[in-house]
Amino acid sequence: QSVLTQPPSVSAAPGQKVTISCSGSSSNIGSNDVSWYQQLPGTAPKLLIYENNKRPPWTPDRFSASKSGTSATLGITGLQTGDEGDYYCGTWDRSLSVWVFGGGTKLTVL
Amino acid sequence: QVTLRESGPALVKPTQTLTLTCTFSGFSLTTPRMCVTWIRQPPGKALEWLARIHWNDDKYYSASLNTRLTISKDTSRNQVVLTVTNMGPVDTATYYCARVPTPEPRGEADYWGQGILVTVSS
Numbered sequence: 478q479s480v481l482t483q484p485p486s487v488s489a490a491p492g493q494k495v496t497i498s499c500s501g502s503s504s505n506i507g508s509n510d511v512s513w514y515q516q517l518p519g520t521a522p523k524l525l526i527y528e529n530n531k532r533p534p535w536t537p538d539r540f541s542a543s544k545s546g547t548s549a550t551l552g553i554t555g556l557q558t559g560d561e562g563d564y565y566c567g568t569w570d571r572s573l574s575v576w577v578f579g580g581g582t583k584l585t586v587l
Numbered sequence: 588q589v590t591l592r593e594s595g596p597a598l599v600k601p602t603q604t605l606t607l608t609c610t611f612s613g614f615s616l617t618t619p620r621m622c623v624t625w626i627r628q629p630p631g632k633a634l635e636w637l638a639r640i641h642w643n644d645d646k647y648y649s650a651s652l653n654t655r656l657t658i659s660k661d662t663s664r665n666q667v668v669l670t671v672t673n674m675g676p677v678d679t680a681t682y683y684c685a686r687v688p689t690p691e692p693r694g695e696a697d698y699w700g701q702g703i704l705v706t707v708s709s
Binding site: 479508510514568579580 | 626635639648649690691692694696697699700702
């Protein structure tokens with residue numbers, strides 16, 4: 478049981494938009510920044526979003542994110558088959574003094 | 588150019604101690620606020636955070652594994668070492684190390700190693 482809750486799976490057609498939610502509490506998302514990670518099949522995770530909504534240089538602007546209260550959301554527009562994989566949210570939990578990940582969301586581009 | 592590479596045994600026996608080394612380049616663990624973290628992923632399962640070491644030698648451990656984990660650094664060799672005692676089959680996983688350029692309130696892992704698959708079996 479992960480501290481951060483994500484939907485197990487989402488799907489959409491190529492070219493469409495999808496959102497992935499990440500729900501936490503006041504001790505984690507409510508207190509610290511959220512980052513998002515993309516893990517394509519057979520590869521190491523890669524940082525997608527940091528500090529709630531900032532993109533590193535390698536992240537296309539098709540990817541966006543936001544945070545409100547104790548929840549965060551990742552959005553992907555213009556879906557491509559190459560976006561298929563697992564997506565994880567993460568943040569620090571100040572009560573537990575540990576980093577926590579969501580359980581991951583499997584994205585399928587139909 | 589930032590790179591990290593995990594090294595260690597691919598196979599360990601139950602009850603043995605696992606020692607993994609993360610060798611990195613392109614940054615220094617003497618830089619204020621710099622950290623290195625370890626994360627693992629059992630086959631087909633989610634990411635699990637294990638431990639983090641800070642530039643000032645502060646250390647943080649997973650609550651569920653903290654009695655079995657030890658993280659340390661050798662700044663002269665640009666290495667971070669993770670030991671996991673009393674390995675069991677449930678510890679079979681790919682182990683990743685990653686750079687954390689600044690801790691909370693951010694704490695994101697921006698560069699990751701390729702990972703090393705460790706199997707626990709007799």
